[in-house]
Amino acid sequence: MSVEVALTITDYHNLMNWYELAFAKFRPRDIANTDHETFRKLSVMAQAKVEEEKELAKDEEDNA
Secondary structure (H helix, E strand, C coil): CCCCCCCHHHHHHHHHHHHHHHHHHCCCCHCCHHHHHHHHHHHHHHHHHHHHHHHHHHHHHCCC
């Protein structure tokens, strides 16, 4: 079974906050590379979502 889910900008913000809370007590070198990679993926996905939302807003403005 497959389910498609879309995250909002707020969802990405919450995920980033959870990550920061989970790893705040560690020095960067003490965090596993896989966790750093996950954070980088989330960062890229969040940035893409922000850019997508900006484009949608601009298109709506142009078509109004």
